[in-house]
Amino acid sequence: xxxxxxKVAIVTGASGGIGKIMVEALAGQGLKLVLAARRMEVLExxxxxxPKPEDVLCLKCDVTQQTDLENLVNKTLExxxxxxxxxxxxGVSSQHPxxxxxxxxxxxxxxxxxxxxxxLSRLVVNPMKDQGGGHIVNITSGSVMVDPPxxxxxxxxxxxxxxxAFAKGLFWEM
Numbered sequence: 407x408x409x410x411x412x413k414v415a416i417v418t419g420a421s422g423g424i425g426k427i428m429v430e431a432l433a434g435q436g437l438k439l440v441l442a443a444r445r446m447e448v449l450e451x452x453x454x455x456x457p458k459p460e461d462v463l464c465l466k467c468d469v470t471q472q473t474d475l476e477n478l479v480n481k482t483l484e485x486x487x488x489x490x491x492x493x494x495x496x497g498v499s500s501q502h503p504x505x506x507x508x509x510x511x512x513x514x515x516x517x518x519x520x521x522x523x524x525x526l527s528r529l530v531v532n533p534m535k536d537q538g539g540g541h542i543v544n545i546t547s548g549s550v551m552v553d554p555p556x557x558x559x560x561x562x563x564x565x566x567x568x569x570x571a572f573a574k575g576l577f578w579e580m
Contacts (some may be wrong), residue, residue: 411436414486416478418469418526419496421448424545428493433457440482442467443496469496469522470514479529492530493543494523501558512561520565524572531580544573 415432419425421443429441433456440463441449449464456462463485467474482489498518500511527542534540546566549556555563 412438413490414438414440414482414488415491415493416440416442416482416489416526416530417493417495418442418467418478418522419494419545420452421445423495423497425493425495426452428495428543429456432491432493433462437461437491438486439463440465440478440486442469442478444468469526470517472525475522475526475529478526479533483533488537489530489533489540490537491541491543492526493545494526495545496522497545499559499562501562503558504560507561515562515565519562520569520572523569527572527576531576535580542573542576544569546570546573 415437417425417429417432417439420429420441425443429439429452432439438461441452442465443449444466446464446466453459453462453464463481465478465481467478469475479489496518498514500507500515502511523544530540530542546569547563549559549563550566550570
């Protein structure tokens, strides 16, 4: 990616885990950041600890809600006028034998770990094309490299495999 100074990055799942680590790494490279997660108070604490908090926008975002995804993109473009990088980092897990996995858990994994990545990518592709380029980073899982998928983890893993295929296809299409 080269020099990242002044670039604008959206990071979902920014309140913890890999998302928070990505925020800290990107902030150290001089990016303007949009932190998205459901826990606004945690985002604000993270913002305060970053080198240039004035270059950080925190937005409450439930990635399972299309209106929240649209708001995230719209507010980013309003404040920073562009989107150079999208880091799809939001994620949830549920480990059960498939026949015992609660339907609600399956739906949450689908909407958080796959559907939100696809829909948010769709929302940023046109602004990125209009500005001449951009980067989309989808956080998957080491479980996509295991065959067969780990026990009690097949819904999660199969969606991450699908996400990997989606990302490759989007790369070649764009």
